Amino acid sequence: MPAPFSRRAALRRLGAFAASSPLYQLGGQQRPPGLRERVPALEEIESVLEFEPVARARISRTAYDYVAGGVDGEFTLRRNRQAFEWAELVPRALAPAAAPDLSAEIFGQKLPCPILVAPTAAHSQVHPEGEKATHQGAAAAGVLMAVSSNSSYPIQEVAAAAKGPVWFQLYARDTPEGTRDRVERALAAGCQAVLLTVDTQYMSHRERMLHDRHLNIPAAGVPVRTRSRRQAGAPPAPYRLQPQNPDLSWKTVEAIRAYTNVPFLLKGILTAEDARLAVEHGVSGVVVSNHGGRYLDYAPSTLEALPEIVQAVGGRIPVLIDGGFRRGSDVFKALALGARAVLVGRPPLWGLGAFGPEGVRRVLEVLQAELAMAMAATGCATIAAIDRSAVLVDFA
Amino acid sequence: MSRLPPLEELVNLFEVEEVARQRLAPELFESIAAGAGAGLTLGRNREAFDRITLRPRVLVDVRAMDLGTQLLGRKLETPILVAPTSRQTLLHPEGELATLRGAAAAKATVVLSSRPGIPLERIAAQARGAFWCQLEPETGAGEFRQLVRRATDAGAQALCLSAGWRGEKPAPPVDWTLVARVREWTPAPLWIKGILAPGEARTAVEKGAQGIIVSNYGGRLVDGAMAAIEALPAVVEAVGRHVPVLIDSGFRRGTDVLKALALGANGVMLGRPPLWGLAAYGAEGVQKVLELIQTELALAMGLCGKPNLAAIDRSLVKIHKR
Ligand SMILES: Cc1cc2nc3c(=O)[nH]c(=O)nc-3n(C[C@H](O)[C@H](O)[C@H](O)COP(=O)(O)O)c2cc1C
Secondary structure, X not given: OOOOOOHHHHXXXXXXXXXXXXXHHHOOOOOOOOOOOOOOOHHHOOOHHHHHHHHHHHOOHHHHHHHHOOOOOOHHHHHHHHHHHHEXXXXXXXXXXXXXXXXXXXXXXXXOOOEEEOOOOOHHHOOOOHHHHHHHHHHHOOOOEEEOOOOOOOHHHHHHOOOOOEEEEEOOOOOHHHHHHHHHHHHHOOOOOEEEEOOOOEOXXXXXXXXXXXXXXXXXOOOOOOOOOOOOOOOOOHHHOOEOOOOOOHHHHHHHHHHOOOOEEXXXXXXXXXXXXXHHOOOOEEEEOOHHHOOOOOOOOHHHHHHHHHHHHOXXXXXXXXXXXXXXXXXXXXXXXXXXXXXXXXXXXXXXXXHOHHHHHHHHHHHHHHHHHHHHHHOOOEHHHOOHHHEEEOOO | OOOOOOHHHOOOHHHHHHHHHHHOOHHHHHHHHOOOOOOHHXXXXXXXXXXXXXXXXXXOOOOOOEOOEEEOOXXXXXXXXXXXXXXXXXXXXXXXXXXXXXXXXXXXXXXXXXXXXXXXXXXXXXXXXXXXXXXXXXXXXXXXXXXXXXXXXXOOOXXXXXXXXXXXXEOOOOOHHHHHHHHHHOOOOEEEEEEXXXXXXXXXXXXXXXXXXXXXXXXXXXXXXXXXXXXXXHHHHHHOOOOOEEEOOOOOOHHHHXXXXXXXXXXXXXOHHHHHHHHHHOHHHHHHHXXXXXXXXXXXXXXXXXXXXXXXXXXXXXXXXX
């Protein structure tokens, strides 16, 4: 007897179909539902990518473009997704893992899964409660949240909004004292680690946002702070550049590390050379990141860069990664290539924009459930059991 | 005709191309855009950049950005030049005069075509910025010498002999006896343009070229030729560190330029993009095109931890198989 037809099953098939279209997978180009299409309800959504068009329908165009966009022609933005197609899982049909255990550990901290919320700025552009709502959703899914220096609410309010663990993403300020003050506030708010972002020397050309500006579309919510270092009266930077952190150096890293008594990571490492230097300078960990394709176009996809960094670090410090992770199997691939944990940037924002804290929670639960399925199929009962033999890789 | 967008709305070179496409008569736009044959090389010139990624280094102080460089003893503000293209008066009434004015405003050197729309002497009389002159392979010594002299008298800082090129038609072979005598006739250094094969680069240097320009003429000469950027590494290797190498064909982004510099080029020339700017906006369009790509280059360098050209080397790029 055929299975009884259910609307739910039909929607699931539709979702699977949409999610398998190449455009859909690359992400970032999501059309909002048209006038005659209905926006799906939260419980109808089965995969992370399905959140994007819903969020797009519910937030302002400028907010959407701000979240979705990459730099220049968005090569790196696309490449981050493409690289997952060059890594394949190796299933174990004879020895699947029945109920895989996703729990992970980092810097002595126990986590229910090796998935974290990446630091992203200005959440109130997509939801009035901003990062407070994101933290609530993440905490409900048991996921650690890294809070941006450019959050819409002060770090102490974000940290206090839920019980879940938080890390702090640091943008160095104009003066060493300013930077130290920012770190101390974060530590006082209970942040358990600090990530210094090192890949934003100059503001990049987000062409979608430049167009929005020229079209005079009003920005909704809190404006994005562009932190130009230009002092009043100073000559403009040459070549029309907009400085952000052009002065960051390994000296800055040493200075911050000296007063930061929680694990201190560098975010934005893409080469073996810099990974080695990071270890030599005593940092606690690195995040392989190209800032979600938002700063240097033609930076490598992070998945492609991961192996050389894992090899250079040689197990001395944990290597984390972000950039384009949208599926549990994506997370699995990075873990197999040696990452300790994976951060997701845009997906929680889609969840937040589409359904508020509940959406954030659901996005993170879907990823965990998919990771569990990948582990089951490959016979990995624990996170530690995921190793290089679990994937076949043929990078370009 | 659609509205002419204000220049400050344009954010990259492809958008300037789009405006030119809308403003120009289709045949005229196509005369700039076209490649030879089926356009294979035209396409490859762009696709090849998608197989090269950058390896950015971080935590390098990049406050003091400097794109300046030296080419055969001359200081250039940036490594981006305007390539020779003929008859610019077809695109804009001021033609080469506007191109030179726009380039001078962007502090860029222009290579004037051997077939300008305005007589060389008139251009030179009004030129504020630096320019070089292109030569075509000639058969007669008298003619060739005459061209060299005119260019020198006009104030050309360098000469650029376009090998294989004669107004888009295959040219006679380069007469090396003439090349050997150029130094008797002028103090301006001689570059040979249109080289893709490392052996030819070596020959050109042996026969008296002081610099090499890797080029497939924007895919307009031989369809099926390799992408210029793919030819670059072997040419650089063949001529060694002491012979400067420039490149053109398909450069549209600051990251394209950065990749060429990392693969050993000393500079990059732009052919079509300044023409798009010229056709749509005159001198200001040329300036805009140059400033856009200069800014993109500076930005990419800053984000790669390279505050100046000397800091750029081969380790900055990775070449992929697909
Ligand atoms: C809207 C948005 C804002 C971001 N803001 C920050 C930020 O303030 N600090 C930071 O270190 N990274 C920031 N990032 C980069 C993320 O931390 C992360 O590296 C990236 O989003 C991961 O790629 P994914 O979005 O494909 O998951 C931002 C990314 C996005 C999409």
